[in-house]
Amino acid sequence: MPEVRCSRRQLLRAATALAGALAAGNPARPARAQARAVAAEPITPALIEAAKKEGKLAFYTAMDLPVAEKFAKAFEARFPGIAVRVERSGAERVFQRIGQEMGSRIHAVDVVNSADGAHFIAWKRSNWLAPYLPEEVARHYPPQYYDPDGLWVTTRVWLSSLGYNTNLVKPEEAPKSFADLLDAKWMGKMVKAHPAYSGTIMTATFQIVREFGWQYLEKLAKQKVMQVQSSTDPPKKLALGERAVMADGNDYNLVQLKEAGQPVEVVYPAEGTPLVTGPSAVFASAPNPNAARLFQNWLHSLEAQQLLVDFARQHSVHALAKDKPGARRLDEIKLWKDDPAGVEQMSEEIKARYAQIFKV
Amino acid sequence: MSIALPALGAPRTQRIDLSSPILILFAAFLCVLILLPMSWLIYFSLVDRNGAFTLDNFKTLVTDSAFLDPLTTTLILATSSSIICCAFAAPMGWLVARTDMPLRRTVRALVTASFVTPPFLGAIAWELLAAPNSGLLNKIYRATTGAPPDEHLFNIYSLAGVIFVISAYTFPYVFVLIANALDRIPGDLEDASSILGGGTWTTARRITIPLALPALLAGALVAFLQAMTLFGSPAILAIPAGFHTMTTKIWSLFNYPPKPELAAAASVPLLVLTVALLRAENLILGRRGYSVVGGKQGNPRLVRLGALKWAALAFVFLVLMCPVFLPYGALLNATFSRVATSFVTFDNFTLHNIHFVFFELSATQLAVKNTFLLGVASATIGTIMALVIAYLTTRRAIRGYRALGFLATAPVAIPGIVLGVGLFLSYARPPFVLYGTLWILLLAFVTIALPAAYQQLQSAFRSVHTDLEDASRILGSTRLRTLRDITAPLLRTSVIATWCFIFVGVIRELSAAIMLFTSETKVISVLIFDLNESGDLGAISVLGLIMLVITFAVVIAVNRIPGFGEARLRNA
Missing domain, CATH: 3.40.190.10 (Periplasmic binding protein-like II)
Structure with missing residues (x-):
């Protein structure tokens, strides 16, 4: 694979x-x-x-x-x-x-x-x-x-990247890494998609858990993240201005929206980006x-x-x-490596643990 | 009543009475519709993956917080929606039925328009309006008050938001029940009260309100059941808000890896609760029924509101803003705006969404075709079935009519999503593989529509006196011929109303369809739901408006069929 x-x-x-x-x-x-x-x-x-x-x-x-x-x-x-x-x-x-x-x-x-x-x-x-x-x-x-x-x-x-709305967040204040998303200032201001719906997010969640362990997602869940389904949706929610920061989602939708003149910016996190x-x-x-x-x-x-x-x-x-x-x-871009065989092993666990942590 | 009897011709020599084959046929069909899916549902809730008997599914249900939390949420949601619906529908019903408030007919028509709006579409429209940051109403609030960008007035992604949206699209049921009950309360009793010295308010308090109370109770119950079993609005709003209701939980159990056993077990509480509440309603209303309601005595007296009538009208229109004006405005705005939640201006006006839906979205044509086909077929079959069953039961034409009536009413106790699960479990495996065809959707839609259709036509039959039918029978017609030549023409208004009711119901339906569709049997509601999950709000707005146009076009066309439907428009 x-x-x-x-x-x-x-x-x-x-x-x-x-x-x-x-x-x-x-x-x-x-x-x-x-x-x-x-x-x-x-x-x-x-x-x-x-x-x-x-x-x-x-x-x-x-x-x-x-x-x-x-x-x-x-x-x-x-x-x-x-x-x-x-x-x-x-x-x-x-x-x-x-x-x-x-x-x-x-x-x-x-x-x-x-x-x-x-x-x-x-x-x-x-x-x-x-x-x-x-x-x-x-x-x-x-x-x-x-x-x-x-x-x-x-x-x-x-890639599954981070991103932000440029009307709501100044570039110098924007999150640069996964770790930045745990900052209290992003409480209630983030949107992310769901691994039981989206393959992009399933793949990204697998890599995040591999790199940081589940405790990262447990901390992220305490930030009152708006939960949507498709990895195509967080970029659109950013463009609407519904949330300021996206915790995961397709980078390509953000690039498209940015090129269409929408106020969005892609961030490839410092720790590495899920491929x-x-x-x-x-x-x-x-x-x-x-x-x-x-x-x-x-x-x-x-x-x-x-x-x-x-x-x-x-x-x-x-x-x-x-x-x-x-x-x-x-x-x-600093990339994380994908691992479909690993995802296949873990997908049921990811869906179950994720639902427990994020309640949906 | 006097009408011209059509010539019946010579008595026919051949007199095969088809009533017992019809009974058997209908009873068998109703069993297929109801008993089979429910049996499979119960069976699946009691077995494990290998088919061995177990109570573990129910144990999980009552011990796992992943199920207990949604159950609690659902009960809170249903109770609050029910109270809110009654609080607004009761005064509105009274204003429309019993006062001299202006524009009463317009108000009734607008409530009908809110009934035609699918709750899931309403939920999406309210996302456009009241999402905390991008919602149009919050934008207006910030622009007018100068509040900072992260402050908001409304947050639709919350329990309160879900309760609000569900109430907005459930209140028509309560309104219609109450307004109709108030319409039927005879003026005589109120006159008596006045003659005996009761003032306007005393009469209202002592006569009108007690007489309308059973309808209010029934309305509260209907609202509770609707809110409890609704799938679309919570699926769209509750998940971003971070919680599940029972219906969204059941649906999520079909995600890979599917857990049909748990889904079946999770459906059982909804089923039991519905049956219990309907029984309770029967017990309470059974005692409180007033025989005067339903009579055709003197016209109701209208309470004069004086200057207050303008305040009343303002109240009514304020309420109607929520299900009708604001959501349609938001959908129209999103249709023509480059960004769904920006107000249309010269700069961002676009026809792109319309172009996308009509010329790029390859699912549009199929979904519109399927929806239209299913709507017409379900409405026609459902009306015919309800008509026959209502005839057989009201005229007690055959033995076993009680069982038939019971079977036709039974689906009212089956929430759409539960029926969807049951039908999927019954017909997705051999020997009867209907899953993947439009037939399984047809079965679901007819089943869901049957109880209401049956009750409407039953009351219509009761209003046609048997003398006319007896005359026809004495002159030598068979039952079926009598039905066709005498009864049917007298019932046409009700028949058309029933047909339209089912058609609208099919267009609105999502909870059963979401369990039963495949890529080739997609309907518009499912397509809209799919688009919502990927955040394509512009396309949704266009499809939603197409859906409403189709609905209104069909309803109006049916009402204008020459010699058949003309009566309806006059009465409506």
């Missing part, structure tokens, strides 16, 4: 080398790539034809709704005649809905994109995912960012298998990945995707 140990620059260098090796037909391919169980698939006219016959697909995702709809519309423009229906909810809610639907033998999901990598471990174990490796992924993605059997690919990378990776997969029981594969393929193409960087303000692991000029790069 995805892990970030090296900086993004190192990572890109490795990926570029890999891509170069592949392009040159170098026989000294890395062992990982050789061990791939599935062939890389390009977008073929036959696939497009078959997908158009199906004419639609259901995309279950945890990404911010306007972002997801943007991808849907871009895909529809690229492949006219295939309608994408976005089913957006928090990653943990998406996981529960898919589980509930599959349990009743309802096969509605074609492609899923989550904010919690742990879900793909569970789905892989249940044999619910279809092996499908898009060609561009095999060429341009570092191998730790996709499953060797082609069951999932990391679509996007982003979140969002993989996508095609379901084996997809009712529209060809449209699903076409969408999965396109979603990881340079076209879609550049949209991810430019519009969705997230980070791509596609080697050719270009950073937006002036945007904060991942290697400039």
